[in-house]
Amino acid sequence: MKRVAILISGGGSNMVKLVESMTGDHPARACLVASNDPEAGGLKKAAEMGIATAAVDHRLFKGDREAFEAALREHIDASQPDILCLAGFMRILTPSFIEAYQGRMLNIHPSLLPKYKGLNTHQRALDAGDTEAGCTVHEVTPALDDGPILGQARVPIEAEDTAETLAARVLVQEHRLYPEALRRFAAGERSKFEL
Ligand code: GAR
Numbered sequence: 001m002k003r004v005a006i007l008i009s010g011g012g013s014n015m016v017k018l019v020e021s022m023t024g025d026h027p028a029r030a031c032l033v034a035s036n037d038p039e040a041g042g043l044k045k046a047a048e049m050g051i052a053t054a055a056v057d058h059r060l061f062k063g064d065r066e067a068f069e070a071a072l073r074e075h076i077d078a079s080q081p082d083i084l085c086l087a088g089f090m091r092i093l094t095p096s097f098i099e100a101y102q103g104r105m106l107n108i109h110p111s112l113l114p115k116y117k118g119l120n121t122h123q124r125a126l127d128a129g130d131t132e133a134g135c136t137v138h139e140v141t142p143a144l145d146d147g148p149i150l151g152q153a154r155v156p157i158e159a160e161d162t163a164e165t166l167a168a169r170v171l172v173q174e175h176r177l178y179p180e181a182l183r184r185f186a187a188g189e190r191s192k193f194e195l
Contacts, residue, residue, distance in 0.1 A: 001027065001028065001029055002027055002028035002029075002082040002083055002186045003028070003029065003031040003079065003080055003081045003082050003083070004018070004022065004028045004029065004030050004031060004081060004082070004083045004084075004085060004182070004186070005030075005031055005032040005033075005034065005076050005079050005081035005083075005084050005085070006018060006019070006030060006032070006033045006034070006046075006084075006085045006086075006087050007033075007034050007035070007036075007072075007076075007084065007085070007086050007087065007089040008033060008034075008035050008040055008042040008043075008087050008088050008089055009035060009036055009037055009040055009088055009089050009090040009091070010037070010040055010041065010042065010088050010090070011040075011041045011042055011088070012033070012040065012041060012042015012043070012045055012046065012087065012088065013042075013088075013171065013175065014087040014088055014108055014174055014175065014178050015033055015042050015045070015046065015085075015087045015088070016042070016045055016046075016049070017174075017175040017178060017179050018030065018085060018087060018178055018179055018182055019033075019046065019049050019051060020049075020179075021179035021182065021183065022182075026183055026186070027183070027186040027187050028082070028083065028182065028183075028186040030046075030051050031051075031052065031079045031080070031081055032051070032052050032053070032054060032075065032076065032079035032081065033046035033051050033052070033053050033054075034053065034054040034055070034056065034072060034075050034076060035053075035054075035055050035056075035089075036055075036056060036057065036058040036068070036072070036089070036090075036091050037055065037057065037058075038055035038057050040055070042088075043055060052079065054075035056068065056071045056072045056075065058091055065092075065094050066094065066096075068091075069093065069094060069096075069097045072097075073097070073100070081104075082104060082186075083104050083105070083106065083182070083185065083186060084101045084104060084105040084106070085105075085106050085107075085178075085182060086105065086106065086107040086108070086140065087108060087178065088108075089107075092144070093140075095142040098140055098141065098142050099142070101140070102139075102140070102141060102142075103139070105139065105140040106137055106138070106139060106140065106150065106181065106182065106185060107137070107138055107139075107140050107145070107147075108135060108136070108137050108174055108177070108178045108181075109121070109135065109136050109137075109138065109145050110122065110135050110167065110170050110171075110174065111124075111125065111133065111134070111135070111136065112132070112133065112134040112135075112136060112152055112154065113136040113138060113145055113146075113149060113152075114146075115130075117144055117145035117146070118144065118145065120163075121133075122163040122164075122166040122167045122170065123163040125157065125166070126157065126161060126162075126163060126166065130157055131156065131157055132154050132155065132156055132157055133154070133155055133157050133166055133170055134152055134153050134154040134155055134170060134173065135152065135153055135170050135173055135174045135177055136149055136151070136152045137149075137150045137151045137152075137177055137178055137181035137182075138150055148190075149192055150181045150184070150185060150190070150192060150193070151177055151180060151181040151184070151192065151193045151194065151195065152177070152192075152193075152194055152195070153173035153174075153176060153177040153194070153195040154173075154194070155169050155170055155173055173195065176195055177195050180193070180195065181193075
């Protein structure tokens with residue numbers, strides 16, 4: 001059975017879907033949910049689901065990313081994960097952190113990568129006049145939102161869409177995509193899929 005640690009920064013709706021998916025004959029189980037924000041709503045949800053939680057407040061490190069990551073890594077490594085899932089984790093990670101988990105770290109990003117790396121993905125898709133948006137699960141490599149793509153889901157953009165309505169529709173697809181991508185990854189499958 002593979003062990004999965006999940007990093008979050010906010011409400012953790014993707015984290016909840018990942019945890020809920022890891023039952024029965026699924027090849028993995030959640031071992032830790034950790035956040036850079038002690039107030040992240042997802043921490044309470046994880047605890048209510050019986051998952052161990054940890055918080056390392058990045059603000060206490062005053063810009064010293066290496067020290068923040070060292071503290072975070074203590075919690076992660078103590079839980080001995082085989083796979084690390086970023087699920088709305090909004091801190092940039094240093095190359096040395098990424099190298100420590102490379103090949104076993106996944107991220108979900110709210111765009112059809114390689115389009116719209118970084119922030120404000122939905123507004124940028126609208127501004128560009130795109131007719132579709134979506135989300136991507138990819139392996140994490142040191143370049144931001146760049147590693148090998150594992151899976152994608154598409155949603156049509158409607159004429160009346162705002163960044164908020166589009167984000168909400170993409171999030172519904174994220175909740176389908178990430179559990180499927182994790183299940184495949186934990187089972188050793190690496191072929192790219194579309195939902
Ligand atoms: C999700 O839409 C995720 O794709 C996005 O943050 C949201 C987290 O929601 N991630 C990024 O933008 C990463 N750069 P959640 O906390 O409810 O899962």
